[in-house]
Amino acid sequence: MKLAVWTYEGPPHVGAMRVATAMHGLHMVLHAPQGDTYADLLFTMIERRNHRPPVSYTTFQARDLGADTSGLFTSACRDAFDRFQPQALMVAASCTAELIQDDPGGLAETMGLSVPVIALELPSYQRKENFGCDEAFLQLCRTLAKPMARTERVTCNIIGPTALGFRHRDDLAEITALLSEMGIEVNVAAPMGASPADITRMGAAHFNVLLYPETAESAARWCEKELGQPFTKTIPIGANATRAFIEEVRVLSGSTIPVDETRMRQPWWAASVDSTYLTGKRVFLFGDGTHVMAAARVARDEMGFEVCGMGCYNREQARPLRAVAKEFGLEALITDDYLEVEAAIEEAAPEMILGTQMERHIGKRLGIPCAVISAPVHVQDFPARYSPQMGFEGANVLFDTWVHPLVMGLEEHLLHMFRDDFEFHDDAGPSHHGGHAPRNDPGAAAAHAAADEGGSMPLPSAPLAPLDAPALPDNIIWLTCAERELKKIPFFVRGKARRNTEKFAVEKGISEITVDTLYEAKAHYAR
Amino acid sequence: MTTGCRDTPVLKQRGQREVFCGLTGIIWLHRKMQDAFFLVVGSRTCAHLLQSAAGVMIFAEPRFGTAILEEKDLAGMADANEELDREVARLLARRPDIRQLFLVGSCPSEVIKLDLARAAERLSVAHGPNVRVLNFSGSGIETTFTQGEDACLASMVPALAETPAKELLLVGALPDVVEDQALDLLAQIGVTPVRCLPSRRVQDTPVIGPNTVFALTQPFLGDTHAALTRRGARHIAAPFPFGAEGTTLWLKSVAAEFGISPEKVDQVVAAPRARAEKAIAAAATTLRGKRIFFMPDSQLEIPLARFLTRECGMQAIEIGTPYLHTDLHGPELDLIASGPVISEGQDVDLQLDRVRAARPDLTVCGLGLANPLEAEGLATKWAIELVFTPVHFYEQAGDLASLFARPLRRHAALRRQHPNRLEAAE
Numbered sequence: 001m002k003l004a005v006w007t008y009e010g011p012p013h014v015g016a017m018r019v020a021t022a023m024h025g026l027h028m029v030l031h032a033p034q035g036d037t038y039a040d041l042l043f044t045m046i047e048r049r050n051h052r053p054p055v056s057y058t059t060f061q062a063r064d065l066g067a068d069t070s071g072l073f074t075s076a077c078r079d080a081f082d083r084f085q086p087q088a089l090m091v092a093a094s095c096t097a098e099l100i101q102d103d104p105g106g107l108a109e110t111m112g113l114s115v116p117v118i119a120l121e122l123p124s125y126q127r128k129e130n131f132g133c134d135e136a137f138l139q140l141c142r143t144l145a146k147p148m149a150r151t152e153r154v155t156c157n158i159i160g161p162t163a164l165g166f167r168h169r170d171d172l173a174e175i176t177a178l179l180s181e182m183g184i185e186v187n188v189a190a191p192m193g194a195s196p197a198d199i200t201r202m203g204a205a206h207f208n209v210l211l212y213p214e215t216a217e218s219a220a221r222w223c224e225k226e227l228g229q230p231f232t233k234t235i236p237i238g239a240n241a242t243r244a245f246i247e248e249v250r251v252l253s254g255s256t257i258p259v260d261e262t263r264m265r266q267p268w269w270a271a272s273v274d275s276t277y278l279t280g281k282r283v284f285l286f287g288d289g290t291h292v293m294a295a296a297r298v299a300r301d302e303m304g305f306e307v308c309g310m311g312c313y314n315r316e317q318a319r320p321l322r323a324v325a326k327e328f329g330l331e332a333l334i335t336d337d338y339l340e341v342e343a344a345i346e347e348a349a350p351e352m353i354l355g356t357q358m359e360r361h362i363g364k365r366l367g368i369p370c371a372v373i374s375a376p377v378h379v380q381d382f383p384a385r386y387s388p389q390m391g392f393e394g395a396n397v398l399f400d401t402w403v404h405p406l407v408m409g410l411e412e413h414l415l416h417m418f419r420d421d422f423e424f425h426d427d428a429g430p431s432h433h434g435g436h437a438p439r440n441d442p443g444a445a446a447a448h449a450a451a452d453e454g455g456s457m458p459l460p461s462a463p464l465a466p467l468d469a470p471a472l473p474d475n476i477i478w479l480t481c482a483e484r485e486l487k488k489i490p491f492f493v494r495g496k497a498r499r500n501t502e503k504f505a506v507e508k509g510i511s512e513i514t515v516d517t518l519y520e521a522k523a524h525y526a527r
Numbered sequence: 528m529t530t531g532c533r534d535t536p537v538l539k540q541r542g543q544r545e546v547f548c549g550l551t552g553i554i555w556l557h558r559k560m561q562d563a564f565f566l567v568v569g570s571r572t573c574a575h576l577l578q579s580a581a582g583v584m585i586f587a588e589p590r591f592g593t594a595i596l597e598e599k600d601l602a603g604m605a606d607a608n609e610e611l612d613r614e615v616a617r618l619l620a621r622r623p624d625i626r627q628l629f630l631v632g633s634c635p636s637e638v639i640k641l642d643l644a645r646a647a648e649r650l651s652v653a654h655g656p657n658v659r660v661l662n663f664s665g666s667g668i669e670t671t672f673t674q675g676e677d678a679c680l681a682s683m684v685p686a687l688a689e690t691p692a693k694e695l696l697l698v699g700a701l702p703d704v705v706e707d708q709a710l711d712l713l714a715q716i717g718v719t720p721v722r723c724l725p726s727r728r729v730q731d732t733p734v735i736g737p738n739t740v741f742a743l744t745q746p747f748l749g750d751t752h753a754a755l756t757r758r759g760a761r762h763i764a765a766p767f768p769f770g771a772e773g774t775t776l777w778l779k780s781v782a783a784e785f786g787i788s789p790e791k792v793d794q795v796v797a798a799p800r801a802r803a804e805k806a807i808a809a810a811a812t813t814l815r816g817k818r819i820f821f822m823p824d825s826q827l828e829i830p831l832a833r834f835l836t837r838e839c840g841m842q843a844i845e846i847g848t849p850y851l852h853t854d855l856h857g858p859e860l861d862l863i864a865s866g867p868v869i870s871e872g873q874d875v876d877l878q879l880d881r882v883r884a885a886r887p888d889l890t891v892c893g894l895g896l897a898n899p900l901e902a903e904g905l906a907t908k909w910a911i912e913l914v915f916t917p918v919h920f921y922e923q924a925g926d927l928a929s930l931f932a933r934p935l936r937r938h939a940a941l942r943r944q945h946p947n948r949l950e951a952a953e
Contacts, residue, residue: 001594001610003566003618010575033634035548035667038576040895046579050902052895059544062637062668076543083876095570096634096668099601124570125598 006338006358008313008376012122013094014039015132018191018215019140020090021053021163025195026140027086029077031069031104032094034059046379047164056080058097070102077108081115088116088144088196090136095124116196118143128336130288130314133162133215137191140199141219147227148203154253155185157205157229159219160212161192166291166375168192170388171211175236178391179209182246182255203227207252211235211390214288214314237294238302239267239395264392266399270303278403282496284309284350286333286341286359287374289317291389293324295354295373298398300328309348311335313356342366349495352406357381367491369405407490476505478513485515500525533860535869537851542874545895546824546849547911548667549675550631551580555914556679557590559700562626562728565591566618567665568611568643569633580894580911590625592618596635607641608649615650619658626657626729629679632664659729661686671849673747673825673914676700680724683732684754690734695721695781696760698751699744702917703727709744709768709920712778715795718785724751735760742781744768744919746859747826749852766858769827770834770924771803776858799921806925807838813932815840820887822896823847823873824910829856831891831913831927833863839928843867844885847878889935904945906934 009015013030020028021043030036037057043049058076060069081089091104105119118139122132137159158175161168169192176186187205188198202223208231210220220231230252236245246259269275283305285292289312299305311333312321318334325332333344342362345353353363353370357378363370372381373389388394478486482501489497497518504521505513550573553565567573574593594614600607611630619625628650630643643662650660663682665675680698695718697709706723713721722733724741737759743752746767756762765780766773775796779789819841821828828848835841845868848856860869870878875896882890882905890900890907897907908931918927 001568001596001600001607001614003592003614004571004574004595005589005592006578007571007574007593009571010579011571013572014575033548033667034544034546034671035550035576035634036572037543037545037893037895038547038551038580040545041893042579044896044898045894048898050898052899057543060668062666065638065668079542079876095572096638099635099638123598124572125596125601128571 002337004337006361008336008338008356008358009129010039010042011095011124012127012129012132012135013092013124014042015129015134015215016090016092016120016122016136017043017053017055018129018133018162018164019136020055020191021049022161022168022191023194023196024054025087025197026054026090027080027084027088028053028055028090028092029073029080029104029108030055030057030092030094031073031097031102032057032059033096034061036094036096043163047382048379049163053163054084054086056084060097065100069097069100070107073102073104074107074111077111077113081113086115086196088118088140089113090118090120090140092120092122092136093124098122098124116143128314130214130316134218137162137216138218138222140191140196141202141222144196144199145202145223145227146200148201150206151185151187151204153185154183154255155187155205156207156209156249156253157187157202157223158189158209158211159191159223159231160210160214160216161189162212162215163192164375165212165215166372166377166381167387167389168212170386171390171394173386174388174391174393175209175211178236178242178246178259179249181257181259182249182253183257184249184253184255203229205229207231209249213290213317235290235294236390237291237394238298238398239264239392240301241294241297242391242395261392264395266302266395269396269399275304275403278406279304281305281352281406282308282348282350283352283354284345284348285373286311286313286345286353286355288312288314289321291374293317293321295398296324296328298395299354299402302395303399303402305352308350309333309344311341311344313341338362349499351493351496352402354402366495368495371402371405475511476502476513477511479515482513482515482518485518497522531861532846532863532865532867532869533853533857535860535865535867538868538870539872540870540874540877541872542877544671544849544873545822545875545893546873547580547672547893548576548634549665549670549672549678550576550633550667551672551911552665552675552679553577553591553631554580556676556700556725559703560627560725560727561590562624563590563629564618564622564625564627565629565631566615567591567593567631567633568636568641569593569596569631570635571595573633573635590622596639601639607639608646611641611646612650612653615654615660619654626659628654628658628660629682630660630662631679632662632666634666634668637664637666637668659686671826673745673827674750674850676745677748677750680748681750681754683725684735684751684758687732687758688734690736691738692720692734692736693738693740694734695719695785696733696735696739696741696755697721697723697744698741698748698755700725701744701919705917705919705923708922712796712799712920713781716778716782716792717787718781740784742777743855745827746830746852746855747850749850749855752855764854764858766833766862767830768919769830769927770838771800771807771921772838773830773834774803774920774924775800796921803921803924807928810925810928810932811839813935814928816842817888817935818842818844818885819931820844820882820885820890821846821848822875822878822882822890822892822910823849823870824891824893825914826850827910827913828891829859829863832867833859834927835931836863838924839931841889841931844887845870845878845881847871847873849873889931902946906938908934 043053058072091108108117161172188202208229210231223229234245234248236242292312307328313336322332353359354373356374360370501521632643647660647662661682663678735758739760741760742763766776768774768777779792782792832843832846847870851871897909900907917923
């Protein structure tokens with residue numbers, strides 16, 4: 001038993017639903033109690049889909065448990081088949097149905113349906129959402145895809161994009177366009193946009209482009225083994241990785257057609273003088289393994305940030321992430337415990353967080369700016385505009401998104417210079433963000449009123465006390481004058497200044513921190 | 528036109544029910560009871576439901592959490608209990624402000640028959656008197672959406688201290704501002720003393736006895752009604768305090784119980800009632816003559832249909848409710864003109880067929896169905912907002928009407944912009 005306040009991943013059947021919802025012509029029957037239908041709103045509300053997920057639930061109740069839940073499953077299956085006439089049927093059990101052991105797969109197979117039935121085993125008490133995606137897509141491929149003659153021209157499949165993924169829609173469009181520029185057609189893109197009939201054609205492609213190992217690595221490996229299709233290992237997030245991806249695709253495809261890079265503005269935007277202030281900004285990264293590993297390289301090599309911590313919530317990526325962290329001189333944080341992540345971020349006192357929806361909350365609480373780089377995300381991260389993370393346009397998007405939460409360069413200087421200006425002070429937050437203010441949020445009341453007015457759901461009313469002062473070693477105290485001086489330092493570097501000063505004091509055996517200690521530490525850590 | 532729907536035959540269908548489970552109630556209950564913590568003993572699905580249904584993954588640490596069952600907990604009961612005790616001890620150590628802890632049962636905990644009542648007794652001994660530990664089930668196999676609040680309040684009743692006094696108990700979790708308005712109106716009318724269940728803080732926990740009379744402010748509190756009756760308290764049957772009419776009838780029923788005349792009530796409520804009627808009239812210009820379809824969701828459907836048909840001039844096509852408690856809803860059904868289909872339970876596909884055939888002007892439904900219907904050009908009001916928004920009594924009556932008017936005004940304003948113009952233009 002493990003106490004969870006927030007979870008990074010849903011249960012595995014939600015992962016399977018992400019695959020089913022991304023496709024068409026496929027229907028899923030989920031053996032699940034009443035209430036599990038909440039999962040529909042992930043797609044219809046958070047992702048704003050305009051149709052219900054193609055999922056029928058048996059919604060059994062207590063009174064059914066003593067009676068015939070398997071009969072309920074069979075009739076739900078029959079009704080769903082008659083009503084939706086799918087090309088293939090996927091069946092699974094949610095966590096509660098797993099306990100009552102009705103064997104939906106076995107039941108569906110004996111029904112004599114005229115279409116393929118894909119039965120999923122989703123161990124709800126061991127695995128999570130990403131596993132559900134990966135497993136559902138693997139089983140779809142195993143059931144439907146067969147070795148076949150290759151297309152005459154060099155084609156590939158793009159695999160991995162699902163419903164509810166972080167920017168999957170736009171990554172798929174961006175990479176499809178990039179491949180097209182290289183003269184490579186996409187045979188099948190799946191699961192997103194594919195039908196079961198399309199999955200049967202996957203064997204015709206010459207190779208696979210794997211966009212998200214979280215959702216499709218098992219399928220990629222199965223296709224490699226059974227269909228003889230190699231797959232790409234580079235995740236094209238950032239300028240360098242996109243170039244490396246293009247080289248990898250050239251090797252797999254033999255394409256020599258030049259690719260026009262001019263629409264990728266990110267390298268010049270980062271090189272231009274205005275970006276100088278980004279140098280050495282300490283960033284903490286957390287999310288799914290794939291996005292964190294890619295973002296770490298972009299942060300260090302393309303933005304000039306200093307990566308001061310990184311981690312992922314999906315254990316499946318722990319090994320490669322640990323290796324990357326080591327390369328950065330860091331120890332990776334592998335956990336799905338939100339409170340542990342919060343503690344690690346507080347300890348590292350970064351100037352920016354690149355994380356998920358959860359880290360956005362952590363950042364808000366600690367007064368640290370945050371940009372989102374990975375699922376899980378909320379409704380505001382399903383934008384109407386085109387906003388990929390991958391390819392050339394993805395690199396542009398990363399630059400804009402990561403810079404946006406920060407105080408701009410010249411503003412940063414002015415805040416240092418005129419600390420006590422009554423309306424232009426650091427508690428007001430970056431001036432290009434309308435209502436934003438970091439902590440002790442004076443805008444909160446207005447935001448609540450606005451939320452009520454807008455008919456949106458209620459915001460929380462009472463955040464916990466801000467954690468301005470992490471625990472000090474017992475024998476060190478801040479003298480009032482030093483504390484006052486610390487307050488004059490703008491918020492976006494105050495955490496770092498406090499931490500460095502305390503570290504300096506410990507190293508030097510100083511027990512009382514004075515203004516001098518503060519500035520000695522500043523000189524000591526000057527870069 | 529004949530009056531009353533009490534004898535209308537009820538359409539009962541059995542199929543997929545597109546509803547939340549009772550755990551959802553925790554989202555408003557944990558804000559109402561500020562010294563309570565709700566610990567769901569369940570699966571990752573339960574935790575995911577709570578954060579998804581909350582709409583926002585609420586910033587900072589909420590006063591609810593999920594003890595997620597893992598493979599090893601399913602292997603042996605003794606282990607699961609030990610694990611639970613350990614997690615509770617850890618939680619209470621971290622949150623010394625917590626005075627009441629609710630262990631909330633879920634589908635998996637019910638199916639593996641984890642005895643949370645026993646666990647609550649054991650933990651009450653271990654952590655009392657500082658923390659009182661109660662339990663209820665919010666599982667989907669036993670509860671639908673607002674029934675979670677019912678189960679929670681019912682779980683508090685046996686522990687209430689005994690009193691011989693004649694007192695009024697207001698039952699139902701209302702927003703504090705609304706509760707204050709209700710208490711103020713009752714005081715002006717001359718009804719005292721009044722206590723509330725649930726109380727905002729544990730020290731204000733009500734007492735109860737054979738002379739207690741209670742009035743429900745929410746229509747979904749059937750089990751709480753039964754639990755209070757078992758303690759000897761008596762229910763004041765009345766329409767629910769939605770709208771000017773509902774509020775007045777509710778207050779008059781309560782007043783009568785305390786020997787206060789309807790004229791006295793009329794005199795006290797004249798000003799707020801006039802304000803409410805004025806505010807409702809403004810929204811009713813949008814609502815009058817419009818056809819409304821209620822999918823079963825919050826159990827507020829019947830009182831709301833009464834309010835919208837009688838005070839806002841709407842026409843109800845179908846009034847679906849997850850459960851029909853004739854005892855509680857009878858006075859409401861009496862007031863609704865016959866005509867609409869009254870349905871209990873759901874086969875969502877068949878019910879959506881009826882929605883599409885009727886093409887109502889407004890469909891009240893859950894979050895999973897709202898956007899799909901909007902995409903078909905059908906305006907919707909998501910039902911969860913009705914339990915997240917102050918809607919009771921006079922001062923909120925206009926807001927309640929506006930909640931239904933807003934989607935219609937929006938549809939009218941954006942009609943030419945809708946991506947499915949042809950359908951939307953129908």
